[in-house]
Amino acid sequence: MTAATTGGAVDAIVGGGGLVILPAMLLASGLPLPTILGTNKLTAIAGTASAAVTYARRTGIDWKVARPAAALAVVTAGLGALFAGSVPAGAYRPVILAVLVGVAVFVTFRPQLGLAPDPAKRTRVRVAAMILLAGGVIAFYDGAIGPGTGTFLVLAFTGVIGADFVHGSAMAKMINVGTNLGALIVFGVFGHVDWTLGVLLAACNIVGAQLGARVALKRGAKFIRIVLLVVVLSLVAKLGYDQFG
Structure with missing residues (x-):
């Protein structure tokens, strides 16, 4: 529950909540890996949807990007879920x-990144690329693997179309709802969801x-950058x- x-809470701010939830489920639940992944999607969709509503009410959402990307994400995350567990972790982990090491270095040495919007980056080509990246590549990754998806989305919205971290987090939540829904449908169809446990964890996830x-909305972009x-x-x-361990 904790x-x-x-x-x-972590996922709502900048993504990466799976880093906390999945290891805990692996240690405590005793469920098979596909069921853990499916149950996590049920948990996550409740929290991301809740956070998405809060962000939408309090800040502007670039719907011309978020809406088509979220719709595409439902499909591609579902396809990713079909491959969950079939690709060895060693194939994608390096x-x-x-990429993450590069991201850490880039964000560290670009202290102004994401602190203010950069409208010059929002061109038609970049918007199209953002929709394909968020709704296609990252969504497929979320369905197949998962952890860190929200973080990748925030960085993509910031780097590709020049959103600040607050609006990037807001749009990331919209896409995350789509990815979680697509993956959940597939896991549910194949019976890989513990609905009782999932609903219980979902209630806690909404609170967080x-x-x-x-x-995040109160503290702003600088706080989100630190997280x-x-x-x-x-x-x-x-x-x-x-x-390597």
Whole structure:
């Protein structure tokens, strides 16, 4: 319960809540991996939807990007879920680890990144690329693997179309709802969801998501940047340990 609440708060701020929830479920639930992944999607969709509503009410959403990307994400995340567990972790872990190290260095040495919007980046080509990246590539990753998806989305919205961290987090939540829904449908069809446990964890996740979203909106882009770096470094540490530990 504590992990679900904490994960919901982290996820609402900058993504990466799966870093908290999935290890706890692996240790405590005793469920098969596909069922853990499916149950986590039920948990996550409740928190992300709750946070998305809070962000939408309190800040502007670029619907021309978020709406088509979220719709595409339902499909591609579902396709990703069909491949969940079929690709060995060793095949993707080094690539993601290298990307995250690069992200950590980039964010560290670009202290102004995401603190203010950069409208010049919002061109038609970049918007189209953002829709395909968020709704296609990142959504597929979320369905197939998962942890860190929200973080990748925030960084993409910031780097590709020049959103600040607050609006990037807001749009990331919209896409995350789509990815979680698409994956949940597939996991549910194949019976890989513990609905009782999932509903219980979802209630805790909503509480955490509300706390996280409200803190992020109150504290602003600088706070989100700090949390972003913490989450990215945590992902690097976890994947590094899995790879070399």
